[in-house]
Amino acid sequence: MRTALTELTGCRHPIVQTGMGYVAGARLAAATSAAGGLGVIAAATLSVAEMTVAIRNVKERTDAPFGVNLRSDADDAAERVETLIREGVRVASFALAPRRELIARLRDAGVVTIPSVGARRHAEKVAAWGADAVIVQGGEGGGHTGPVATTLLLPQVVDAVDIPVIAAGGFFDGRGLVAALAYGACGVAMGTRFLLTSDSPVPDAVKRVYLDARDTARDTVVTTKVDGVPHRVLRTPFVESLERSRLLRAVVNGARFRRLSGLSWGELIREGRRMRHGRELTWAQVLQAANTPVLLRAAMVEGRADLGVMASGQVVGVIDDLPSCRELIERIMAEAENALLALETVRRR
Template sequence: MKTAVTELLGIEYPIIQGGMAWVGEYHLAAAVSEAGGLGIIGAASAPADIVREQIRKARELTSKPIGVNVMLLNPNADEVAKVIVEEGVEVVTTGAGSPAKFMEMWKAAGVKVIPVVASVAMAKLMERAGADAVVAEGMESGGHIGSATTMTLVPQVVDAVDIPVIAAGGIADGRGFAAAFMLGAQGVQMGTRFVVAKESIVHDNYKQKVIKARDIDSEVTGMSTGHPVRQIRNKMTREYLKLEKEGATFEELEYLTLGSLRKAVMEGDVVNGTLMAGQCAGMVNKEQTCRQIIQEIIQEASALLNK
């Protein structure tokens, strides 16, 4: 399946794995890349030497292109940006800010830069800064979200920029893939479906919560702080929303969630942990290998797009 995104990134299928903190580590990233998509190592707030180690371990498992997601608010972002160049990483996705200050260095090294955006204004800004493509991510997605839906955001971003647009948010099967292309996207980014991949190191408790999730099991916390996060509802989200309603301070709310994503991913704490997942969790009902996931989506989408 050739699109502007497969040509740009040198991959077989226009499917990118979301750069999820704790979840997007080298096992998953390498498996997605090896299966023909683009695997992404989520650097999150990790120090540069950990990111370097992750990249090298992924390289041992695949010779295909891999990417790194850089959260620009990470205090280690400057060092991580240099590691990406030193290790010859092919693609960078970015979130939480503008990568403009790294653009010259990355472009000189031949790194493809794909910021994740939640608005038309940010997409235009990223194109002017030199981005090779953008991920237009709707609020249906898991983790940190914007305010526009995928259905409304993607076509508006497509109309606003000349670079390829990758759709994200609520995409979990061939129907979502096909719909994204009908909206003008040239690729898709998925997170929730890959959380439950066999190669994902996510604790089975977390995986089972995603697999058993219904359409109404998604909750957004942090609206009052300006940092909304979508996750699967549990005791922690109920407590968080109660505190928000009572007017708790940002510090009190932050303390409640401190280390909670790691607890969920690594320890399987599904009661007090943060179970980041998109609204499409209700459509994810089985654990498969990354290759099976990608093949199934491409087959479904091809049948729909070729009707």
């Protein structure tokens, strides 16, 4: 299946594995790309040196194109961009709108730039700045998310910009891929579905918590108590305790993160401010934003589902298996082919 996404990035199938902190490392990205999708390394939780090692690790495992997801508000964003260029990475993705100068530098070096957005105006902005494509995530998606459903946001963005649009939020199978194409997208991006694969490094006990979440309406919740902005996560007793948290819990968690990261209190607070995304937050939320990596790491690396935060899309309620990335992508493409054939039958009647 050839679309603007496959033409732009060189991947065989129009399926993107999103950059998920502590989840989307070299192992998952390489498995996705080797299977024909576009694997993406999540670099926000890596140092520049660790990011470089991960990039080289993927290149050792596959010669297929892959991407790296960056934080545009990081102090070392420009250094990271130069590293991507030097290492020959095909795609740079951004969880936030990248600065205009970062897009220009990447484009000059031939690196495809694909920011993620949650609103039409943000898509229009990055398109005007020269982004090559955009990932549009609707409210069903996991992690940081907005209030507008994919079925409404996606056509708005497709109609508003003249660059390829990749749909995210609520996708897990071939029917969804065909639906996204019908809306005018050039492919789909999936996070939760790739997290729940055998190639994902997430501990088995945590994967089981995801698989046990069968209610698409109740088993995830959008909370601002993780880092001050809307964040869709699995509903757990720990998350419910965060919902009731005040400054004291944030300070305790902040102290834990400070010990782990080696940051001073001043650096911790500056990091929290950087993660505010221009929102008005309380001091508790500023500290919580800074120590968000601890909450993610507790679950995704340490296997402590009882003490960590697990980002999740609503799609978790319809996922019940752990295929390999290759099995998943082959299944999605077969389902998409069948859906297209069914539509052709309808058209001919």
